[in-house]
Amino acid sequence: MISLFSIFLQQCLAEILIQNLVNTTQGIQSTPLNNFCENLLPQNNLKISVTQQSSEMPILAICQDKLENIENFEDLLDSTNDRSNSCLLDYNAYVLKNKTQIIFLSHNQYPTLVSKYYKIFQIEGNKCxxxxxxxxxxxxxxxxxxxxxxxxxxDCKNKGVCVKGFCQCPIGFVGYDCSIAATNIEYNNYFYGFQVQYLDLITLQSVDYTIELNSDISYSIQCYSNSSRLFMPHQIGKTLKIEEDQINLCKEQTLILEQFTKISYYSQFIVVTNTSDVVQYSEYNTEQPQILIVVIVLVTILSLIIIFIIVVYILKKKSSVKQQNNVNQIQYFMPVQQFLSVTDRKSSQKDEQFCSICLELFKPDSNVRITYCEHIFHVNCLQNWMRKNKICPLCRASLDTITIQSKRQDLKSPQKTHILQQLGQQQKNDGSLTSIDGSLTFHSPVTKQLGVAKHSKFLK
Known part of the structure; x- marks a missing residue:
């Protein structure tokens, strides 16, 4: 009856069954938990924790029987002794010097891999x-x-997810609650101090994995699915090697862990290193990598500058050639003429008294060009216009190079005599004009204003 009442009280009250401040002397102190283990329901587990309150960190272990021999307890701290004397301790908290150590107790039967991974002590005969x-x-x-x-x-740390009582940790974090951060050993170029690193077996490109170092280092390597405890570095050497058999066994153990817990795990080895000096890979030199990086950066920047200068020079050269070709085409097909000569030789041009671009009146001695569409503009006005526009300002006729060149075919026809050709065949600045067929010469209407000698008219 009392036992039933105790179980009912355990369910109704807070989950914390006992919390006591304990002072202990040097040595070993045992606290029987048989009553808690006996009354533990099958659907529940126990959590035993010890939180440090003084400068000295005590070490917690859960054993089936009382342990009074100090030497036997110290054997538990041996990194190669994962579980002995029916005892289990929070080895990671001991290695990382955490202030709180935690161990779980359960009546349920878990596979050995699961109990090791999640620090679960399996109660036998209600003895703990x-x-x-x-x-x-x-x-x-x-x-x-x-x-x-x-x-x-x-609570699962570092974005871990709780799945049916177990924490599923993201890559780079280990421990029953994902609280231990580990770095990818593939991204490290050196080792220094106490480091916890992982090697993801999925990313391995070769069967065996070997790291050659330039000096000795203290290290330990273990498959994390086999045991979640961080072995203290106990091996010394320049070579860190994981053989094919070890890799295959680690993958198999990871699958066993997944099958029971129904959550995903990363097949990975945990490498714990400890060194007071900087230890690098054997192919690295302490000075050469930095010098090489500087040289590569400088050469890259210099190459980009040279390429930029060459590209700018080529573009400017092409632009200059294109502009010169356009000027030559304009000069050839639309030669510079004096306004007086143009109006006197072609009566139809007398109506154009001002430049349609600048809107200023033409002077008799103004330098002008006449387009193939027979419109007159100041030389500079037309030149500036054609830099941005390839059409006639008045009639919108095309003035691009291809169109101007096509007009050359009309000039070659003996039946067609273009006004540009006529103007090119006449003498310039002599004060007299001759008709296109050469049969008539007459005075310019502004000849007197220019002070040019008069010529008599000749009629047919």
């Missing part, structure tokens, strides 16, 4: 003890909580 080990006098808070097995006892 919390073992606290400290090298000096210390103070800590012991907390015992109960939670449902489908809930995560700790």
């Amino acid at each position: 003890n919390a073992i606290i080990y400290s090298t000096t006098d210390s103070e800590y808070i012991l907390t015992i909580e109960s939670f449902e097995i489908d809930e995560c006892a700790e």
Whole structure:
């Protein structure tokens, strides 16, 4: 009856079953948890945590039996001893020197890989003890909580997702709650200090993976799905190597973990290194990479500048040639004439008394050009106009190079005599004009104003 009441009270009250401030002396202190383990419901798990309150960090372990021998407890701290004497401890918290250590207890039977990965102590015969080990006098808070097995006892960190009581961590984060950040070893050029790194097996391009270093380094390598504990670096050497058999075994263990938890895991090795000096890959030199990068950057910038100058020069050269060709075409087909000569030789041009571009009156000695459409403009006005517009300002006839060249064919016909050709065949600035057929010569109406000698008229 009392047992049933205890179970009912456990369900109704807060999940925290006990939380005590404990002072301990140097050595080992055991706290029996048999009562909590016996009354634990099948659908619940226990969470045992120890939070450091003094400068000295005590170490928490959960064992099936009491552990009173200090030497046996110190064996648990051996990085190669994953689980011995039916005990389990929060090894990662010990390695990373976290202030809080957590271990979970359950009646449910989990595969060994799962219990190792998520720090789950499987209760056998309702026997469980919390073992606290400290090298000096210390103070800590012991907390015992109960939670449902489908809930995560700790919030999943770093964007991890809780799936049926287990945290699914994104790449680059490990631990039962995704709280341990790891860097990609593929992106590192050197090692320094205490580092936690991962190697994603999916990205491997070769069967064996080997890293050659320029000096010795202390390191440890393990498949993370086999055990979530971070082994303290215990190997020393210049070569970090993972063989094909190890890679295949790690992939198989990851699949087993996925099949039971129904969530996805990354097949990865965790590499823990510790060195007081900078250690680089053997193919790297401490000075050459920086010099090489500077040289490459300078050469690239210089090359871009040279290419830019060449492109600008070519474009300007083409533009200059094009402009010169246009000027030559205009000069050839629309030669410079004096306004007086144009109006006297072609009576139809007398109606045009001002330039349609600048709207100024033509003077007798104004330099003008006449288009093939027989319109007159100041030389400079037409030149500036044609830089932006390739049409006649008056009639909108095309004045582009191709159109002007096509008019050359009309000039070659003996039956057609264009006004431009007529003007080109006449003498300039002599004060007298001759009819196109050469049969008539007459005085310019403005001859007297220009002070030009008179010539007699000749009639047919």
